[in-house]
Amino acid sequence: MYLKSALLALGLLVVIACQHEPRKGDPRLLIENAYILTLEPGQTQPVKGYLLVGQDGAISGLAAGQPPDGLVVQRRLDAQGQWLLPGFVSAHSHLWQSAFYGIAANDNLEGWIAQLYGVEAPKLDAAQLYQLTRRGATQHLRNGITSVFNFTYTGADRSGEVDRQQLRGALDAGVRVVHGFNVRTINDSWTPAMARERTAAFLAWAGAQPESGRYLGTMLAGYAGFISATPGQAQVEGDLMREFSLGNQQHYLESVVESAGERERYPLLEQAGIIGPRLIFGHFIHSTPELTAAAVRAGVSMSWNPMSNGRLGSGNADVLAYRAAGMKVGMGVDGEASADRADPFENMRMGLYQVRAVHQRAAAMQAYEVLRLHTLGSAEVLGIDAQVGSLRVGKRADMVLLDPRSFAPWQEPYAALVFAAGVKDIREVFVDGLSLAR
Incomplete structure (x- = not known):
C-alpha cells in the first residue's frame, strides 16, 4: 500500500514537472525586470516591466510590473534592471566594405572612391564579396544594428552572381536586410533591356529565399544622380521603379566638388519619375532651401551618415532644416x-555633436531625437516601421539589452545612453527574440 502511494505521488510530481517544462509551441522568450525604452511615438517614459516574445518571433506582451503568474516559456531572462531598447536600424550601409578600415585616410570623397572603387573593389570575386558582406553584417549585429539597407558592389559582373552572394552573406549572418541592387551603368554595351532582364531575374531569385522575414x-x-550618369540611366531607373514597385536610394549631394552639377540633374530625375515618396537621398549634404522644399513636396526622405561625412570631409547635412521642412530623416553607419x-552609438554622438557645434546651441538637438532617428526614424525612411524600429506588441522582437552600470547613476536616461553608452555595454542582441552570439 505504501509503495503504491509513493508511486502515485511520484507520478503526480512528474506530471506537474512536465506541465512546467517548455514545449515547442510555448512563447520563445520572457525578459522580466527590464528598463524598457520602447521608442514608440508618444511613449518617452521608459517602462519598468517585462516583454514577452511569441513563438513566431513577434512581441506578444509588453507591460509594466511583473509578468502573469504561471507563464511557461522556452527562455526566461531576468534583466535585473538592465536596459532594453529596439535594435538599431542603419538606413545606409555598405556591408562588403568590412575589410577596408582606414583606406585613403586623408582623402576626400573623390580620392577615396578612386582608391576603393578604382583599385581595390575590382579585385573581389563573388565568393570574397559573400565573405566580406557576411563579416560586415555580423559586425553590425554585434554592435546592435539589427536591420540594414545594404548597398552592394557589382563591378563588371553581368550574371547576377555577385548580387546573389551579397544577399546570401547578409541573410546567413542573421541580419534583417533591404538589398540595394545596382542596375549597372547604362551604355552601348549594357542596354536597358539587359538591365531589366537582370533585375527581374534577381527579384525572382531573392523572393524565393527561405528567410522571408529577414529579407525585407x-x-x-x-x-x-551622379554627374557622370547619362540621361538614359535615369530613365531606366525610373522605368524599373514603376514596373517592379521598387524604391531607390541615391548617393546625392555628398561631394563638395560635384554637388553643383548634381543639383542641376534634379529636373532630369523628376522627368524620369525617380523623385517621389519611394526615393531616399543618401547624404544630401549640399542642398539649397529651394531644392529641399521641392524634395519635401515630393515626399523624398534622406539618410544622414555623420561619421562618414566627417571622415571624408564632405560636410554637415543640415538635418534641422530638413526636418523643419517636413522631410523624414534616418541614420546610417555607411561603410567600414x-x-x-x-x-550606432558613435554615429549618434557624432551627429548630435556636429549639429550642436554648427548651431552653437546645445539644445538644437536632444538625445532622444537622435536615438529615435537611428531606430524608428530609419525604419520609417525605409518603409519597414510596421515591423521594426520600436518595441510594441505585434512588431518583430529585434532588441538590444544594455548593462547601464558604466553610465549610471543617471538623471535623464536618453541623455545618459546617447552621451555615454557604447557597444561595450551590450549584453545581448536579439533578432526575432533569438539571441545572437557576441
Missing part, C-alpha cells in the same frame, strides 16, 4: 571603409 525586399542602389566602425 530590394530597392535600387541608384546611380542616376568610410566610417571605419559600424557603431
